[in-house]
Amino acid sequence: MKTKSLILSFAFLGATALSIMAQPVSPGDPANPITNTIAYLPGWSLIANPLFHSRGEFASNAVPDNTVGELFSDAPDGLVLLKFDNTTQRFEHRNFFHHGQWSNPAQTLRPGEGAYLFNPLRSPLEIAFTGNWPNGSVLIPLGKSLISCPGPGTIDFNPPQTNGSPIPPAPNGTLFNPQESDTVYTFAGSRGTLEKHHFHNGAWDAIPVVDVGESFFVFTSHPRVIYSGPLPL
Numbered sequence: 001m002k003t004k005s006l007i008l009s010f011a012f013l014g015a016t017a018l019s020i021m022a023q024p025v026s027p028g029d030p031a032n033p034i035t036n037t038i039a040y041l042p043g044w045s046l047i048a049n050p051l052f053h054s055r056g057e058f059a060s061n062a063v064p065d066n067t068v069g070e071l072f073s074d075a076p077d078g079l080v081l082l083k084f085d086n087t088t089q090r091f092e093h094r095n096f097f098h099h100g101q102w103s104n105p106a107q108t109l110r111p112g113e114g115a116y117l118f119n120p121l122r123s124p125l126e127i128a129f130t131g132n133w134p135n136g137s138v139l140i141p142l143g144k145s146l147i148s149c150p151g152p153g154t155i156d157f158n159p160p161q162t163n164g165s166p167i168p169p170a171p172n173g174t175l176f177n178p179q180e181s182d183t184v185y186t187f188a189g190s191r192g193t194l195e196k197h198h199f200h201n202g203a204w205d206a207i208p209v210v211d212v213g214e215s216f217f218v219f220t221s222h223p224r225v226i227y228s229g230p231l232p233l
Helices: 004-008
Strands: 018-022 034-040 043-047 080-085 095-098 115-119 125-131 134-140 143-148 154-156 173-175 183-188 193-200 215-220 224-227
Touching (some): 034 043, 043 215, 134 143, 173 224
Parallel strands (some): 154 173
Antiparallel strands (some): 018 134, 080 095, 080 115, 134 224, 143 215, 183 193, 183 215
């Protein structure tokens, strides 16, 4: 497969820590009031879970559950999820969906995390994510990591203009707050390759673009925490 060498090239990644908090709801509200349907092309993609999902009918009996078995319960036969373990700095075993079951249904995919997904179909695969808008943060560690937006919206990769003031939250998404020599790798689905974006002397050679439901690799020598912006009205 085209991404084999790309996957192996990220065999030495750093640890990522994340903090996620679902938005407040009243007890009688649905457990998962928001649906976000995202289409993934045939073959490999770098994906993310954009919503904080729970089991249960109402908020009063909701139990947080972002396991693969819950998120992708109606997956097509042959779907594969390949998640990077930031603690061991190795990819986990490939998680296959076969005969109506995942090989590892307890594996998680929380907002702020990322994974490779293989779509075995000849047409785009639509995945309906349900849940609440997450509102959290992600630690970008020293070295390499695989992350996604920990809140509503997308990642804003533009350098913040703060004049020495504390970094404010993005108005709709999460500020990446690029630092000197940062390198970001995004997935070009139409070509099945990783695209490299380098930040040098206050500017990107090509600014990264990561949509909702996508994740990306980052390499940095400036560990930091990035925070999601305010929840949409």
